[in-house]
Amino acid sequence: MVVTSKYLVPKGYTAITLFPFILLRDKQFNNPELLNHERIHLRQQAELLIIPFYIWYSIEYLIRLIYYKNKQKAYRNICFEREAYACEGNPAYLKHRQPWRFLKYIKH
Template identity: 45%
Template sequence: MKILYSKHFPPKGFAAINLFGIIIGRKEYGSLTKYEINHEKIHTSQIIELLWIFFYLLYGMEWLIRIVQYRHPLKAYYNISFEREAYHNDKDLDYLKNRPWYSFINYYRQPNDGKD
């Protein structure tokens, strides 16, 4: 897994972003923790399952739905099923060893008012 660091990306307030399996960390926040890397690895699994393009389409559509639902972009972000799964399991460094495919579906209806 490739990890790059940037001064300008991802947006401030976010430590990392996963683009097509490449993790980009915000340089000013320092090296990513093992939990942040695990979080992004969970996203990589989701991306692969959904053949890249469908992940980004579903992610964007769900974010728009959550914005309407929660009326707040950050609250919408934390309630995207892909993020719920990743935040809920990023401290479990063995999660990906036994993770069933499409596990994010289990997080679609669970409310989450903030990070786990």
């Protein structure tokens, strides 16, 4: 379910996915790449049964933050984000995506 709210999405972000919702800061319904990116996150969250996804995401972010010493680089190198950014331009990606595909993007 897609919801638009400038109050629920943190400043600096266009969208955030909190299962089962995709929250958009502005009306981005006509941005297919952004919506596909967030739908990839929905699939990742469902695969990991939601709570473990957020734990893994947080831990990996902290590890990468220590390594890169840069918030943006740490965020962009989380395996979940790497998969979503790499595949957001492919509208058919989720139809053919193999389970646990984000593991391919965990490399350093």
